[in-house]
Amino acid sequence: MKVVNGLGWGALILLLTLTPLFAVDLILIYLLEDTSLPVFPTLAMLGCFYLLSTMLSLFVDGLTGTLRSFGHVNVPRLLDTILHGIVSWFSLYVVLSFFPSIDLSTITGMAIVLVHLFGALLWLNREDSKEDMPLELDSIDQQIIHLLRTETIVSCIERIEHDYPDLPKRDVLKRVKKISQSSEVTEPFHVR
DSSP states (O other): HHHHHHHHHHHHHHHHHHHHHEEEEEEEEHHOOOOOHHHHHHHHHHHHHHHHHHHHHHHHHHHHHHHHSSSOOOOOOHHHHHHHHHHHHHHHHHHHHHOTOOOHHHHHHHHHHHHHHHHHHHHHHHHOOOHSOOOOOOOHHHHHHHHHHSSSSHHHHHHHHHHHTSOOOHHHHHHOOOOOOOTTOOSSOOOO
């Protein structure tokens, strides 16, 4: 029963999130198209478009995120934007091939893709602003930074747990992970 309730809340949140996007796309379609399109097939087409575009965008985000973290490759945001534009255009093309009753003009398709590209840019900039926020460091965090510069991550966790026995292990792990992934630790780790 909890799964159904969870799916219900998830569907409601998704619906509330996508309603403005559906409205923008419907307005674009009805303003830019000469003929009126049936409402329900148009909504179904837009729903499939959002679903496919979201799945492919998550794949692209995962791929570029993996390149950034594991390959230590600095993937520029321009490449992210271009990839999201390609994903949106491809998704719209594939979905329209399954809905032959909906014949959108090239200008309408470009307008929808540009709106989604603008949304992707806003999303990517939001992620960048999260990454750029400075860490709020207390004395424990300062000690973690010092230890990470001289010791391995495992020995750092052990020392912090020993020095602060009242601090929960989960909190220690979160702090060490957050600091080790930030740019606060600039010197390389020394292996003992």
